[in-house]
Structure formats: C-alpha cells, structure tokens
Amino acid sequence: MLTDEDGHHFDPHIVWVETGGTVTWTNENGSHTTTAYDPEFDQPLRIPETADPWDSGMISEDGVTFKWEFEVDGVYDYYCIPHDYRAMIGTVIVGDPDPHNQPGLAEPQDELPEEARDLFERLNEQANEALDHDH
Ligand SMILES: [Cu+2]
Numbered sequence: 405m406l407t408d409e410d411g412h413h414f415d416p417h418i419v420w421v422e423t424g425g426t427v428t429w430t431n432e433n434g435s436h437t438t439t440a441y442d443p444e445f446d447q448p449l450r451i452p453e454t455a456d457p458w459d460s461g462m463i464s465e466d467g468v469t470f471k472w473e474f475e476v477d478g479v480y481d482y483y484c485i486p487h488d489y490r491a492m493i494g495t496v497i498v499g500d501p502d503p504h505n506q507p508g509l510a511e512p513q514d515e516l517p518e519e520a521r522d523l524f525e526r527l528n529e530q531a532n533e534a535l536d537h538d539h
Pocket residue numbers: 412413435436437484485486487492
C-alpha cells in the first residue's frame with residue numbers, strides 16, 4: 405500500500421494464492437486500509453457470497469502489515485477507504501475458482517467511483533484471462 409506522485413496504489417493490483425493461503429499487505433507509506441467490497445461496509449458485494457469480509461482499519465505507520473487468510477476459492481475485490489475514488493483497489497484470486505458467477509468478476513457497479521470502475525474493467529479482463537488459461 406503506497407502513495408507516490410501518481411497517486412495511491414496497491415502494488416501489485418492482482419495476486420493469486422492457493423486455497424487457505426494468506427495475503428499480507430504492508431504499508432509502505434501514507435494512510436490506507438485494505439477493505440473487502442461487502443455490504444457490511446456499505447459497498448456492493450464483490451467477494452464470494454460465503455466468504456468473510458475483512459477490514460484492516462486505518463493503517464498510518466510505515467511498515468505495518470495486515471494479514472488475511474482466504475479459505476474460500478473465488479475472486480475477491482477490495483479497496484482503500486480514503487482512496488477508492490482514486491482507484492486504490494485490488495483483486496485477490498484464491499485457488500481455482502469457476503470464473504462464472506463470481507461477484508468479483510461482475511461488471512463494476514454504477515455506485516463505484518469512476519476511476520475505480522475503469523481499473524476494475526482492466527483487472528477483470530486480466531483475471532478472466534488468467535482463469536481461462538487455467539481451465
Ligand atoms: Cu489508500
């Protein structure tokens with residue numbers, strides 16, 4: 405998670421882990437969250453329906469990490485609460501999910517900020533391509 409002259413980012417934007425794998429986010433600089441797209445946080449659902457959503461809370465110190473273990477195969481979209489409007493969003497692919505019926509691969513909802521919608525279209529393309537090759 406970082407802020408630079410180009411804006412605010414998760415780097416990389418997409419990661420792919422095994423079922424049960426853990427993702428660790430590290431705050432390089434700035435103040436950020438990693439938060440699942442889930443109605444629990446007043447957002448559209450963009451993670452598997454049976455999965456638990458996560459929210460790191462605000463992380464403002466450099467080097468602080470947040471870890472989350474992913475038990476359910478699927479595509480998970482997440483965002484940074486203060487910077488989603490600047491497209492600070494990311495995707496975690498877990499296991500070997502069926503690309504059909506993944507909320508995380510749906511068309512980005514109209515209520516999402518425009519910059520986030522644009523990036524989601526690109527990330528969805530990359531994720532679909534990766535999963536197609538896999539099948
Ligand atoms: Cu941020």
